[in-house]
Amino acid sequence: MFNNLSDKLDKAFHVLKGHGKITEVNVAETLKEVRRALLDADVNFKIAKEFTKRVKEKAIGQDVLTTLNPGQLMVKLVKDELTELMGGETVGINLGGSPTVILMSGLQGSGKTTFSGKLANYLKTKKTKQVLLVGCDVYRPAAINQLQVVGEQIGVEVYAEVGNNNPVEISQNAIKYAKANGKNVVIIDTAGRLAVDDEMMTEISNIHKAIEPQETLFVVDSMTGQDAVNTAKAFNDILNFDGVILTKLDGDTRGGAALSIKSVVNKPIKFIGTGEKMEAIDVFHPDRMAERILG
Numbered sequence: 001m002f003n004n005l006s007d008k009l010d011k012a013f014h015v016l017k018g019h020g021k022i023t024e025v026n027v028a029e030t031l032k033e034v035r036r037a038l039l040d041a042d043v044n045f046k047i048a049k050e051f052t053k054r055v056k057e058k059a060i061g062q063d064v065l066t067t068l069n070p071g072q073l074m075v076k077l078v079k080d081e082l083t084e085l086m087g088g089e090t091v092g093i094n095l096g097g098s099p100t101v102i103l104m105s106g107l108q109g110s111g112k113t114t115f116s117g118k119l120a121n122y123l124k125t126k127k128t129k130q131v132l133l134v135g136c137d138v139y140r141p142a143a144i145n146q147l148q149v150v151g152e153q154i155g156v157e158v159y160a161e162v163g164n165n166n167p168v169e170i171s172q173n174a175i176k177y178a179k180a181n182g183k184n185v186v187i188i189d190t191a192g193r194l195a196v197d198d199e200m201m202t203e204i205s206n207i208h209k210a211i212e213p214q215e216t217l218f219v220v221d222s223m224t225g226q227d228a229v230n231t232a233k234a235f236n237d238i239l240n241f242d243g244v245i246l247t248k249l250d251g252d253t254r255g256g257a258a259l260s261i262k263s264v265v266n267k268p269i270k271f272i273g274t275g276e277k278m279e280a281i282d283v284f285h286p287d288r289m290a291e292r293i294l295g
Protein backbone atom coordinates (compact mmCIF):
# COMPACT_ATOMS: atom_id res chain seq x y z
CA MET A 1 0.00 0.00 0.00
CA PHE A 2 1.39 3.39 -1.03
CA ASN A 3 4.83 1.86 -1.62
CA ASN A 4 6.01 4.66 -3.83
CA LEU A 5 5.06 7.31 -1.29
CA SER A 6 6.73 5.35 1.52
CA ASP A 7 9.93 5.01 -0.49
CA LYS A 8 10.01 8.70 -1.35
CA LEU A 9 9.40 9.79 2.23
CA ASP A 10 12.07 7.40 3.42
CA LYS A 11 14.50 8.99 0.99
CA ALA A 12 13.41 12.47 2.09
CA PHE A 13 14.44 11.67 5.65
CA HIS A 14 17.72 10.11 4.61
CA VAL A 15 19.88 13.14 5.35
CA LEU A 16 18.19 13.89 8.65
CA LYS A 17 18.53 10.31 9.78
CA GLY A 18 22.25 10.29 9.09
CA HIS A 19 24.84 11.35 11.60
CA GLY A 20 26.64 14.66 11.40
CA LYS A 21 25.28 18.06 12.20
CA ILE A 22 21.83 18.96 10.96
CA THR A 23 21.25 22.45 9.67
CA GLU A 24 18.25 24.58 8.79
CA VAL A 25 19.08 23.92 5.15
CA ASN A 26 18.82 20.14 5.70
CA VAL A 27 15.38 20.57 7.28
CA ALA A 28 14.18 22.81 4.46
CA GLU A 29 15.47 20.35 1.87
CA THR A 30 13.73 17.47 3.62
CA LEU A 31 10.43 19.33 3.66
CA LYS A 32 10.79 20.08 -0.02
CA GLU A 33 11.27 16.36 -0.67
CA VAL A 34 8.25 15.55 1.51
CA ARG A 35 6.18 17.95 -0.56
CA ARG A 36 7.44 16.40 -3.77
CA ALA A 37 6.56 12.93 -2.46
CA LEU A 38 3.02 14.09 -1.67
CA LEU A 39 2.60 15.64 -5.11
CA ASP A 40 3.85 12.43 -6.72
CA ALA A 41 1.24 10.56 -4.70
CA ASP A 42 -1.36 12.76 -6.43
CA VAL A 43 -2.07 14.97 -3.45
CA ASN A 44 -3.44 18.35 -4.53
CA PHE A 45 -0.80 21.10 -4.72
CA LYS A 46 -2.44 23.36 -2.14
CA ILE A 47 -2.87 20.55 0.37
CA ALA A 48 0.75 19.46 -0.05
CA LYS A 49 1.97 23.03 0.38
CA GLU A 50 -0.08 23.62 3.52
CA PHE A 51 1.06 20.28 4.88
CA THR A 52 4.75 21.15 4.73
CA LYS A 53 4.04 24.64 6.01
CA ARG A 54 2.42 23.22 9.14
CA VAL A 55 5.26 20.75 9.69
CA LYS A 56 7.77 23.57 9.31
CA GLU A 57 5.94 25.72 11.86
CA LYS A 58 5.91 22.87 14.34
CA ALA A 59 9.58 22.14 13.71
CA ILE A 60 10.41 25.76 14.48
CA GLY A 61 8.08 25.77 17.48
CA GLN A 62 9.77 22.70 18.91
CA ASP A 63 13.23 23.98 18.12
CA VAL A 64 13.97 20.85 16.18
CA LEU A 65 17.63 21.61 15.55
CA THR A 66 18.49 21.74 19.23
CA THR A 67 16.89 18.42 20.09
CA LEU A 68 18.89 15.25 20.63
CA ASN A 69 17.59 13.55 17.52
CA PRO A 70 16.19 16.01 14.98
CA GLY A 71 15.68 13.28 12.38
CA GLN A 72 13.40 11.27 14.64
CA LEU A 73 11.47 14.34 15.70
CA MET A 74 10.91 15.38 12.08
CA VAL A 75 9.60 11.91 11.21
CA LYS A 76 7.25 12.16 14.17
CA LEU A 77 6.02 15.61 13.12
CA VAL A 78 5.31 14.36 9.60
CA LYS A 79 3.59 11.25 10.96
CA ASP A 80 1.36 13.36 13.24
CA GLU A 81 0.52 15.67 10.35
CA LEU A 82 -0.31 12.74 8.05
CA THR A 83 -2.62 11.39 10.76
CA GLU A 84 -4.34 14.77 10.99
CA LEU A 85 -4.58 15.03 7.21
CA MET A 86 -6.44 11.71 7.14
CA GLY A 87 -8.86 12.86 9.82
CA GLY A 88 -7.03 12.29 13.10
CA GLU A 89 -9.56 10.11 14.87
CA THR A 90 -11.18 6.83 13.90
CA VAL A 91 -14.88 7.46 13.27
CA GLY A 92 -17.32 4.55 13.36
CA ILE A 93 -20.72 4.31 11.72
CA ASN A 94 -23.93 5.35 13.42
CA LEU A 95 -25.90 2.24 14.27
CA GLY A 96 -28.84 4.12 15.76
CA GLY A 97 -32.37 3.99 14.41
CA SER A 98 -34.67 1.07 14.20
CA PRO A 99 -33.79 -0.21 11.79
CA THR A 100 -30.46 1.47 11.06
CA VAL A 101 -30.62 2.55 7.43
CA ILE A 102 -27.35 2.83 5.54
CA LEU A 103 -27.33 4.35 2.05
CA MET A 104 -24.48 3.62 -0.34
CA SER A 105 -23.55 6.17 -2.97
CA GLY A 106 -20.81 6.41 -5.57
CA LEU A 107 -19.94 5.88 -9.20
CA GLN A 108 -20.40 2.62 -11.05
CA GLY A 109 -17.41 0.36 -10.53
CA SER A 110 -16.30 2.10 -7.34
CA GLY A 111 -17.05 -1.03 -5.35
CA LYS A 112 -20.47 -0.19 -3.85
CA THR A 113 -22.02 -3.63 -4.26
CA THR A 114 -18.92 -5.41 -3.03
CA PHE A 115 -18.67 -3.06 -0.07
CA SER A 116 -22.37 -3.41 0.75
CA GLY A 117 -21.73 -7.14 1.07
CA LYS A 118 -18.58 -6.63 3.11
CA LEU A 119 -20.34 -4.25 5.49
CA ALA A 120 -23.31 -6.60 5.85
CA ASN A 121 -20.93 -9.43 6.67
CA TYR A 122 -18.97 -7.25 9.10
CA LEU A 123 -22.11 -6.11 10.95
CA LYS A 124 -23.50 -9.61 11.02
CA THR A 125 -20.37 -11.26 12.40
CA LYS A 126 -18.85 -8.48 14.55
CA LYS A 127 -21.95 -6.71 15.80
CA THR A 128 -24.43 -9.62 15.60
CA LYS A 129 -26.87 -7.56 13.56
CA GLN A 130 -29.74 -8.84 11.43
CA VAL A 131 -28.98 -7.27 8.09
CA LEU A 132 -31.08 -6.77 4.96
CA LEU A 133 -29.32 -5.88 1.70
CA VAL A 134 -31.39 -3.90 -0.79
CA GLY A 135 -30.76 -3.78 -4.52
CA CYS A 136 -31.84 -0.43 -5.96
CA ASP A 137 -30.03 -0.45 -9.28
CA VAL A 138 -33.10 -0.59 -11.48
CA TYR A 139 -31.10 -0.10 -14.69
CA ARG A 140 -28.80 -3.09 -14.54
CA PRO A 141 -30.38 -6.46 -13.70
CA ALA A 142 -26.81 -7.77 -13.49
CA ALA A 143 -26.21 -5.49 -10.50
CA ILE A 144 -29.13 -7.06 -8.60
CA ASN A 145 -27.85 -10.53 -9.51
CA GLN A 146 -24.41 -9.58 -8.24
CA LEU A 147 -25.91 -8.46 -4.93
CA GLN A 148 -27.88 -11.70 -4.71
CA VAL A 149 -24.70 -13.73 -5.23
CA VAL A 150 -22.98 -11.70 -2.51
CA GLY A 151 -25.97 -12.16 -0.18
CA GLU A 152 -25.95 -15.92 -0.66
CA GLN A 153 -22.22 -16.05 -0.05
CA ILE A 154 -22.47 -14.34 3.35
CA GLY A 155 -25.90 -15.65 4.33
CA VAL A 156 -27.67 -12.27 4.26
CA GLU A 157 -31.11 -11.78 2.76
CA VAL A 158 -31.39 -9.54 -0.30
CA TYR A 159 -34.48 -7.46 -1.00
CA ALA A 160 -35.22 -6.58 -4.63
CA GLU A 161 -38.35 -5.82 -6.64
CA VAL A 162 -38.23 -7.17 -10.15
CA GLY A 163 -40.24 -4.96 -12.48
CA ASN A 164 -40.31 -1.93 -10.20
CA ASN A 165 -38.15 0.83 -11.62
CA ASN A 166 -38.68 3.33 -8.84
CA PRO A 167 -35.71 3.19 -6.42
CA VAL A 168 -37.40 5.51 -3.90
CA GLU A 169 -40.33 3.13 -3.63
CA ILE A 170 -38.10 0.07 -3.46
CA SER A 171 -36.05 1.50 -0.60
CA GLN A 172 -39.16 2.57 1.31
CA ASN A 173 -40.71 -0.86 0.83
CA ALA A 174 -37.47 -2.51 1.90
CA ILE A 175 -37.47 -0.58 5.18
CA LYS A 176 -41.07 -1.66 5.84
CA TYR A 177 -40.08 -5.23 5.01
CA ALA A 178 -37.14 -5.01 7.41
CA LYS A 179 -39.36 -3.79 10.24
CA ALA A 180 -41.86 -6.58 9.63
CA ASN A 181 -39.16 -9.22 9.46
CA GLY A 182 -36.92 -8.49 12.41
CA LYS A 183 -34.01 -6.90 10.53
CA ASN A 184 -32.25 -4.13 12.39
CA VAL A 185 -29.89 -2.93 9.65
CA VAL A 186 -30.86 -2.09 6.08
CA ILE A 187 -28.05 -1.49 3.58
CA ILE A 188 -29.22 0.13 0.36
CA ASP A 189 -27.04 -0.34 -2.70
CA THR A 190 -27.85 2.25 -5.35
CA ALA A 191 -27.21 2.70 -9.07
CA GLY A 192 -24.04 4.49 -10.06
CA ARG A 193 -22.96 5.93 -13.38
CA LEU A 194 -19.55 6.05 -14.97
CA ALA A 195 -19.33 9.77 -14.28
CA VAL A 196 -21.25 12.30 -12.22
CA ASP A 197 -24.47 13.28 -14.03
CA ASP A 198 -27.62 15.17 -13.06
CA GLU A 199 -29.93 12.20 -13.39
CA MET A 200 -27.93 10.04 -11.00
CA MET A 201 -27.57 12.90 -8.53
CA THR A 202 -31.30 13.62 -8.60
CA GLU A 203 -32.09 9.95 -8.07
CA ILE A 204 -29.75 9.44 -5.12
CA SER A 205 -30.87 12.73 -3.64
CA ASN A 206 -34.52 11.67 -3.89
CA ILE A 207 -33.80 8.34 -2.18
CA HIS A 208 -31.82 10.18 0.50
CA LYS A 209 -34.65 12.63 1.20
CA ALA A 210 -37.31 9.93 1.25
CA ILE A 211 -35.63 7.50 3.64
CA GLU A 212 -33.48 9.80 5.82
CA PRO A 213 -30.73 7.25 6.44
CA GLN A 214 -28.70 7.13 9.67
CA GLU A 215 -25.60 6.77 7.52
CA THR A 216 -24.93 7.87 4.00
CA LEU A 217 -21.65 6.48 2.78
CA PHE A 218 -19.76 7.54 -0.30
CA VAL A 219 -17.78 4.72 -1.90
CA VAL A 220 -14.77 5.61 -4.01
CA ASP A 221 -12.04 3.78 -5.86
CA SER A 222 -8.73 4.87 -4.35
CA MET A 223 -6.96 4.20 -7.65
CA THR A 224 -8.62 7.24 -9.21
CA GLY A 225 -6.55 9.84 -7.33
CA GLN A 226 -7.67 13.44 -7.80
CA ASP A 227 -10.80 12.30 -9.67
CA ALA A 228 -11.82 10.50 -6.48
CA VAL A 229 -11.57 13.78 -4.62
CA ASN A 230 -13.59 15.69 -7.23
CA THR A 231 -16.31 13.02 -7.27
CA ALA A 232 -16.42 13.08 -3.47
CA LYS A 233 -16.99 16.81 -3.60
CA ALA A 234 -19.84 16.47 -6.12
CA PHE A 235 -21.61 13.80 -4.03
CA ASN A 236 -21.05 15.67 -0.79
CA ASP A 237 -22.54 18.86 -2.22
CA ILE A 238 -25.75 16.95 -2.91
CA LEU A 239 -25.89 14.45 -0.05
CA ASN A 240 -23.81 15.92 2.76
CA PHE A 241 -22.75 12.32 3.38
CA ASP A 242 -21.44 10.96 6.68
CA GLY A 243 -18.36 9.09 5.63
CA VAL A 244 -16.12 7.84 2.89
CA ILE A 245 -15.30 4.25 1.97
CA LEU A 246 -12.01 3.91 0.12
CA THR A 247 -11.87 0.76 -1.94
CA LYS A 248 -9.12 -1.11 -3.80
CA LEU A 249 -6.36 -0.09 -1.43
CA ASP A 250 -4.82 -3.48 -2.16
CA GLY A 251 -4.01 -2.24 -5.66
CA ASP A 252 -1.17 -0.09 -6.80
CA THR A 253 -2.71 3.13 -5.53
CA ARG A 254 -0.53 6.19 -5.06
CA GLY A 255 -2.34 7.48 -1.98
CA GLY A 256 -3.69 10.84 -3.17
CA ALA A 257 -7.33 10.01 -2.46
CA ALA A 258 -6.65 8.73 1.05
CA LEU A 259 -4.55 11.78 1.85
CA SER A 260 -6.71 14.50 0.29
CA ILE A 261 -10.34 13.52 0.69
CA LYS A 262 -10.75 14.53 4.33
CA SER A 263 -9.47 18.04 3.84
CA VAL A 264 -11.60 18.57 0.74
CA VAL A 265 -14.98 17.34 1.98
CA ASN A 266 -14.33 17.39 5.71
CA LYS A 267 -15.83 13.94 6.16
CA PRO A 268 -14.01 10.99 7.71
CA ILE A 269 -12.87 7.89 5.87
CA LYS A 270 -14.68 5.17 7.82
CA PHE A 271 -13.69 1.90 6.18
CA ILE A 272 -11.28 0.68 3.55
CA GLY A 273 -11.61 -2.15 1.07
CA THR A 274 -8.50 -4.22 0.58
CA GLY A 275 -9.57 -6.95 -1.83
CA GLU A 276 -12.46 -8.59 -3.62
CA LYS A 277 -13.27 -11.07 -0.86
CA MET A 278 -16.02 -10.38 1.68
CA GLU A 279 -13.48 -10.34 4.52
CA ALA A 280 -11.33 -7.67 2.85
CA ILE A 281 -12.72 -4.77 4.91
CA ASP A 282 -10.97 -2.76 7.62
CA VAL A 283 -12.01 0.05 9.89
CA PHE A 284 -9.92 3.06 8.88
CA HIS A 285 -7.44 4.24 11.50
CA PRO A 286 -5.63 7.44 10.38
CA ASP A 287 -2.77 6.92 12.86
CA ARG A 288 -2.13 3.34 11.76
CA MET A 289 -2.23 4.38 8.13
CA ALA A 290 0.31 7.17 8.78
CA GLU A 291 2.48 4.67 10.64
CA ARG A 292 2.28 2.33 7.69
CA ILE A 293 3.15 5.03 5.18
CA LEU A 294 6.23 6.08 7.11
CA GLY A 295 7.29 2.48 7.70
Ligand code: GDP
Pocket residue numbers: 106107108109110111112113114115146192247248249250251272273274275276280
Ligand atom coordinates in the same frame (compact mmCIF):
# COMPACT_ATOMS: atom_id res chain seq x y z
P1 GDP B 1 -20.18 -0.99 -8.05
O1 GDP B 1 -20.47 -0.82 -9.50
O2 GDP B 1 -19.87 0.32 -7.39
O3 GDP B 1 -21.23 -1.73 -7.31
O4 GDP B 1 -18.81 -1.82 -7.95
P2 GDP B 1 -18.57 -3.37 -7.67
O5 GDP B 1 -18.84 -3.70 -6.24
O6 GDP B 1 -19.27 -4.18 -8.70
O7 GDP B 1 -16.99 -3.45 -7.86
C1 GDP B 1 -16.37 -3.23 -9.12
C2 GDP B 1 -15.15 -4.16 -9.22
O8 GDP B 1 -14.20 -3.80 -8.25
C3 GDP B 1 -15.49 -5.62 -8.98
O9 GDP B 1 -14.75 -6.41 -9.88
C4 GDP B 1 -15.04 -5.86 -7.55
O10 GDP B 1 -14.65 -7.20 -7.33
C5 GDP B 1 -13.84 -4.93 -7.46
N1 GDP B 1 -13.59 -4.47 -6.08
C6 GDP B 1 -14.44 -3.90 -5.20
N2 GDP B 1 -13.80 -3.58 -4.06
C7 GDP B 1 -12.50 -3.96 -4.21
C8 GDP B 1 -11.33 -3.88 -3.37
O11 GDP B 1 -11.32 -3.38 -2.25
N3 GDP B 1 -10.18 -4.39 -3.91
C9 GDP B 1 -10.13 -4.93 -5.17
N4 GDP B 1 -8.96 -5.37 -5.61
N5 GDP B 1 -11.20 -5.00 -5.97
C10 GDP B 1 -12.37 -4.53 -5.50
